[in-house]
Amino acid sequence: MNLDNLEAFVYVVHYGSFNKAADALFLSQPSVTARIQSLERDLDCQLFDRMGKKINLTDKGQRFLPDAQQILRLYQSSKQHLHRAAEVTGELRIDCTVSASNYIIPQILPRIKEEFPEVNIRLTTAPSDTILHRVLSSESDLGLVRNVIHPHIHSLKLLEDPIKLFVYEDHPFTKLEHVSAELLSREPFIFFECGSLDWVRIQRSFESLTEPPSINYQVDNLETAKKLVMNRAGICFLPELCARREVQEGRLIPVQVPEISGNALHTHIISRIGESTSLAQAFLTAGREALIH
CATH class of the missing domain: 1.10.10.10 (Winged helix-like DNA-binding domain superfamily/Winged helix DNA-binding domain)
Structure with missing residues (x-):
């Protein structure tokens, strides 16, 4: 055949x-x-x-x-x-989204370097579609992206990061066990838009409300969104991982919204089928070990 x-x-x-x-x-x-x-x-x-x-x-x-x-x-x-021996020496070219670069990669790369000391790592940030093209054209060895499907791509799910509503300390919502979607219409919102289907679902949930929330700020940077919330400019849906430190310090408070639950930001490790597979698996193992802490 x-x-x-x-x-x-x-x-x-x-x-x-x-x-x-x-x-x-x-x-x-x-x-x-x-x-x-x-x-x-x-x-x-x-x-x-x-x-x-x-x-x-x-x-x-x-x-x-x-x-x-x-x-x-x-x-x-x-x-x-x-060809496995050849792929763990020389330069490792990694492309990742900005959010992965900020909150995931710094915890993984030291572990990869420890496992593969002969590898020199070059990191580039780009949107998921660009990363897919670069991996397919062998301009990059590994990519950390939103979920993508392609017959020449091997994909491993690294992280499923729940998206939650975050408010600033002393916000009235912090006194409630959970918040109904209808209550959101009374609040100024910061909307983080990253283009994934999960954010589209949240936005559509807003549209289904009789009185949708007022989106005062629409931003494409997580750090900007977090700082706007902490400066009391509004409240915001964010991936849990990006707000972990601020939650520990009490500067951001997660709030349950049952009607808009079950959404998560998915990060996958992609490589061309048959290439860089052992490194992708090493990334998966290192990432899961690092990110559970």
Whole structure:
């Protein structure tokens, strides 16, 4: 069985289009079609139902997909083991979001350096989409990003950071066991916007209220948001990790809002499949050990 044909199959499923899969694979659309047809001949079954421009997996295609993904993962994993010695020396290029750089990376890098003393580390901050592109193009070895999905990317969940409402000390909400969403309409808000789906859900929760809160400040920097709250400019939803020190010092107080609970900021470690896998796993282990304290 040809691995290129398996890869084409997985890409077509991922992108839902022969044309988009061809663009991602740097191939022509007829070449992708030919690979799928060759795979179907090898398997002696039809993998896709083609209805005009729309394509859907057949029942056999659905059953085959997990096996195809597993075969590709095993191949890339075997390839990685052959090159493992080379990946723990030289320069380690890490890209991460600004929030990961501020609150996660400083706790992890000393542990990585201790485990891999020969590695020199170069750190760059960028948005998640940019990091994905840089990892795919081998400009970076590892990325710390929001959750992304791509057939050439191996992703490990590092952190699920609960998003909570934070108020300043002596705020009236600190005397309540929990706060109803309706009470929020009376408060000036600082809204931290990072583009993740969890923040969109919170914003939509506001929109569903009869009287949505007044968003006095909309910022894209966590440190700015925290300082505005501590200066009594308003209240704010923030990831728990970024406010840990201020909570310990009593300068920020978390408040329960049952209607807007269950949201969290997810941070994943990504690498190209078959590359930097042992370093990604080391990052995961170091991160989990560091961040639980």
